[in-house]
Amino acid sequence: MALPISYNIRNLKLRKGLTVMTALGIALTVTTAVFLMALLAGLQKAFVSSGDPLNVLVMRKGSVAELSGGFDAALFPTLKTLPGIEKDSQGEPIASGEWVVVVVLPRKDGTGDVNVTVRGMMPEGLTLRRSTKLVEGRWFRPGQREVVVGKSIHNRFSGANVGDTMDFAKGQWKVVGVFDSGGTAYDSEIWGDVNQVAADFDRQGGYASAYLRATDAVAADALKHRVSDDQRLKLEGTLETEYYQKQTSSGGAIKFIGMFVAVIMAIGSSFAAMNTMYAAVAYRSREIATLRIIGFSRPSILTSFVIEALLLSLLGAVVGIVLMLPFNGLTTGIGNQVTFSETVFSLHMTPQVVVTAVGFALIMGLAGGFAPAWHAARQDILTSLRA
């Protein structure tokens, strides 16, 4: 027969001080783990949801990022004639030749300089990025020194409001709008006219990349291969989504450090939980013996103590998660190793993060509770009664 859970709850309540302190210890570990996982989840969101599956990104063969090198502008008209590209209302294929450069801007809070991506694009570039919405002002006009800034840029840098001027490259740029791409990597970019950007960075006569809008998913895949297989072009096509997927590797360092920190802290907390549970067993050795005499079997004693440890860690998990709640949605930036600039993302406590955190805490509870529970179940009845 199993012991009721209320027995365990009462026991935890009985030694409040011990329970609270052990649970707090576990809670701290859970908080750290949740923080790190939320960081990763936010990062994942910024990259994985970036890009449109119908957009084909074209770069020079061998190039791994839009930043590295470019191709001759003469190739662009050839690209536009490829079959499978969607046509706009005038019957023109939707394709945009672009330049991506990096500029240094000072942070609003004065904590140093940050690399920011500036993307020069053709007007079609706005057409093919459909999920991006203008939230303030208007789009830039071709031939003008005008820029629109992503939401994160707008929030994190001074002088990034509509009507302000920004100072980079060879002079001043007028901010005419703010756009929102739903928390993706684009939100950390500044967009302007491709010819203006190329002129300022001495990059006329070519493009770093080209974007082609495919009519549907099958066409996108075909288009990608057509670009890569064309011997004349020496270019390579990738789906925009694939390109961003690859950039998630920027979180590799965080992932590694996060796992490391969480595991070490968890081991420490498990030992602490073990201590508490051993004490719980020691205090109750006579009680356990009595339970055995009444007829509770060894397995049910074992289960009962393991459950008590799990309850303890569950309490810790709940406290830990609650402690992290105020930080949910906090934004921070990370240096992107592919674009050499900062991508902004927010802490994202997904249901998955919460579930993993609870699982993590339960593992700690199990690791800390099993040995003491085993010890409790194996106690000799007579000696315990005499104690």
Next chain:
Amino acid sequence: MTLTRFVTKSAFRNRRRSVLTVLSITFSLILLTLMMTVWRRWYIDKGDAQSAQRLITRHRVSLTQNMPVYYREKMRTVPGVVAVAPTQWFGGLYKDEKPENFFAQFGTDPEEIFKVMTDFKIPDDQLQAWQRDQAGCVVDSDLAKKFGWKIGDRIVLKGTIFPVNLELTIRGIFTPPQPSMTVYFNQKYVEEAVSWAKGRAGTFNILADSPDDVPKVAAGVDAMFRNSPEPTKTESEKAFQLSFINSLGNVKAFILSICFAVIFATLLVSANTMAMSIRERTREVAVLKTLGFTRQRILTLYVGEAVTVALLGGLFGCVLAAGLVFAIAHAPGMGFFFIGMRVTFPTFLLAVFVAGMVGLVSALFPAYHAAKVDIVEGLRYIG
């Protein structure tokens, strides 16, 4: 029985509990020591003397912009400049895209690079052999060991920024004071293959007269190009490296919050243990009092006990952390951030001290309660 002996004896009277507590503190202290080491290396360490004498100049707009290579001759005229060597990041792939096959590849001027990197040791005959072979390269000794390279071996670097694949012959192996994960080759090789690379440099490495001259040189170089179409930004080698770390995000806040969480967790664990063990010994306290021990002395006894356990955990934690740091710093594929990292003696002492303090603070409250125990009440206590 002396007091110290009494303290150590009672610290380990419940051996299992003490061992578990020590272990718990050990793991926390591993983390704390690691974090402190990283902090020291990135934010306090000034680098060795030679490194403190070097500067790096890049394009003011960003690292991804190149500068005209003739800037070099102008830089030589800045007072305090001893030597200047241009470097161009090649960023090629060796074998494949795997991170463990990643290392730094710079195109440079073989005649001058080692006059700037004065602490990189290379045998004279190897240096001359490299200077004679335009398709030659020199490699870091650690890197050579990792890939099993020998002088005369050929390596191929697949270009990603520059549309050229370099076929290089290893002409020399250099030994820097700390592993650098770097291969240097002659930039002329790239320039001959890629027309737009001609006459451009990504960064300039400058050697100054003395570390004191560094700010003056930085200001002098930047002033020289301030009004040119391509202005520069010059900073010390250390500051340049730190800018990469800062790009990882708000690392300082990150490290501090982990340290805080770890210290607090240790405090809880230690306080928990002390509370448990003192509670068990209420009767013993009463006996000690009957024997004539003062409150103060009892307080000292228990605090001493907690400090002993915490110090032991701290000591283990620091030693393990030192080993771990050594392993990380020498592991292949760990990247540039951990190069040359080690637990220094001051860090070690500080971590052990923190552990001791945690033990002290954690014991104060329970020990104070124990010291206050009424003799008659205490003797009656049955646990």
